[in-house]
Amino acid sequence: MRPEEYLAILARRWWILVLAALVAGLAAFLYSNAQPRTYQVSVRLMAVAQPPDYWLDLYAKNRLASYQDLIRSWDFVSQALQQAGLDIDPGHAIGTLTLGRNQDSNLVQIVVTDTDPQRAAAIANAVADAFVARSAEENRQILERFTDPRGERIQGTVEVVKLESPGPPGMPIGPRVKLNSAAGLLLGLTFGVVLAFGVEYFDDRLRNEREVQRYLALATIGQIGHNAPSRRGRRGSSMRSGNPDSRLAVVAQPTSPEAEAYRSLRAAIVFAGGDRSLRSVLVAEASAGGDSPEVAANVAAALALAGDRVALVDANLRAPRLHSLLGLPNDAGLAGWLLSHDPEAPLPLVATEYDRLLLVPAGNLPPGGAMNPADLLSQPRFASFLERLCREVTYIVINTAPVPDYGDALAIAPRVDGVLLLVRSGHTRRTAAQSAKRAFERVGARLLGAVLLQR
Numbered sequence: 001m002r003p004e005e006y007l008a009i010l011a012r013r014w015w016i017l018v019l020a021a022l023v024a025g026l027a028a029f030l031y032s033n034a035q036p037r038t039y040q041v042s043v044r045l046m047a048v049a050q051p052p053d054y055w056l057d058l059y060a061k062n063r064l065a066s067y068q069d070l071i072r073s074w075d076f077v078s079q080a081l082q083q084a085g086l087d088i089d090p091g092h093a094i095g096t097l098t099l100g101r102n103q104d105s106n107l108v109q110i111v112v113t114d115t116d117p118q119r120a121a122a123i124a125n126a127v128a129d130a131f132v133a134r135s136a137e138e139n140r141q142i143l144e145r146f147t148d149p150r151g152e153r154i155q156g157t158v159e160v161v162k163l164e165s166p167g168p169p170g171m172p173i174g175p176r177v178k179l180n181s182a183a184g185l186l187l188g189l190t191f192g193v194v195l196a197f198g199v200e201y202f203d204d205r206l207r208n209e210r211e212v213q214r215y216l217a218l219a220t221i222g223q224i225g226h227n228a229p230s231r232r233g234r235r236g237s238s239m240r241s242g243n244p245d246s247r248l249a250v251v252a253q254p255t256s257p258e259a260e261a262y263r264s265l266r267a268a269i270v271f272a273g274g275d276r277s278l279r280s281v282l283v284a285e286a287s288a289g290g291d292s293p294e295v296a297a298n299v300a301a302a303l304a305l306a307g308d309r310v311a312l313v314d315a316n317l318r319a320p321r322l323h324s325l326l327g328l329p330n331d332a333g334l335a336g337w338l339l340s341h342d343p344e345a346p347l348p349l350v351a352t353e354y355d356r357l358l359l360v361p362a363g364n365l366p367p368g369g370a371m372n373p374a375d376l377l378s379q380p381r382f383a384s385f386l387e388r389l390c391r392e393v394t395y396i397v398i399n400t401a402p403v404p405d406y407g408d409a410l411a412i413a414p415r416v417d418g419v420l421l422l423v424r425s426g427h428t429r430r431t432a433a434q435s436a437k438r439a440f441e442r443v444g445a446r447l448l449g450a451v452l453l454q455r
Helices: 003-012 014-034 054-071 074-083 090-096 117-145 177-202 209-216 257-272 292-305 334-339 373-378 380-392 408-415 430-442
Strands: 039-050 097-101 107-114 157-162 220-225 280-285 310-314 357-360 395-399 418-424 447-454
Touching (some): 054 097, 054 117, 090 107, 090 117, 373 380, 380 408, 418 430, 430 447
Parallel strands (some): 280 418, 310 395
Antiparallel strands (some): 039 107, 097 107
């Protein structure tokens, strides 16, 4: 995929990104805001060689390293709190206590983090004071008990100095509500991006011309944006439209983008044949959506507007709609003609209120379901019907039942010059469209291309 395609996915799924970021950010804000405020107090202790000496300085650093375990021991902390007169649980104090030390320095930092600022300051000072006192006591014992090789008392040792005596802090260090909320937003946005691509992966609906070309290997010969018809634009048409509920955009709205799209589709159909004459076209839906009657009627009307005599055939014997779309009865039609055995029976052509546009209604099948429409359309009599109809008109436009539900379109497709596969943008599943295409290819139908319907 190209970078712009990734961006298009994110733009199409923008609501997932926004929702994930808001939910994560709000959760982080609520959680952080519910946490107790924490305060931090730190005390620095320095080990100083007395008198200043290089080797004593190294000894001071090593001695600080050995003191770290002492400061965090239970006995030491208990004694420190007891000496300071603090009624604080030693376990709680140890849990708030951390040490920081740079290996190259003579400094050690006692850090206490607690929800009570007074308690934090008291623990830090108590532990620091106890440590200084313990160091002084050890120095005294060392000076009393040990001598150098010449029998003299050791004159140098290490002194631990408390550099500050902090009081209770006024500002808490946590929780960091703003930082946590921002981190939650960023994390939610990241999760939203992953979720958007995941939804896109499992959502196999076809949306644009590029996806039709990629997954169906079909050219999109028409893109039609369906709009509700209006009463404007009917004047000046060579076809009369007295039906106020007409959904023929090429008649009701001749200057609309939808009408222009049908004119472009008409040109594509006319020139799709090349050297081969293209007289009959089947309009088939890749998924059940109920758009094929309107598309077939508009294509037929567009061909008729160009001056050709056109027959619009309603081969959807299961749920006919073209007659109601054009405001005509459905008494006698294709079903009755196919069921008759009279080879000289007149074709069931019905004149419409539009010049040069004729309708072949679906008619009615006998009650009881004794005859399946797909079987009826597969009989040689339907091929004879098309041959006779081609002698009466220039173009034949046929509408039939949706491909995924019934086999009617597959029975007709090998007998016509071309098939238009309707794909509803954002509704037609990739698997359904691919299945329909393979079905047409198996019966030897000629697919002219896909028509992308955008609502």
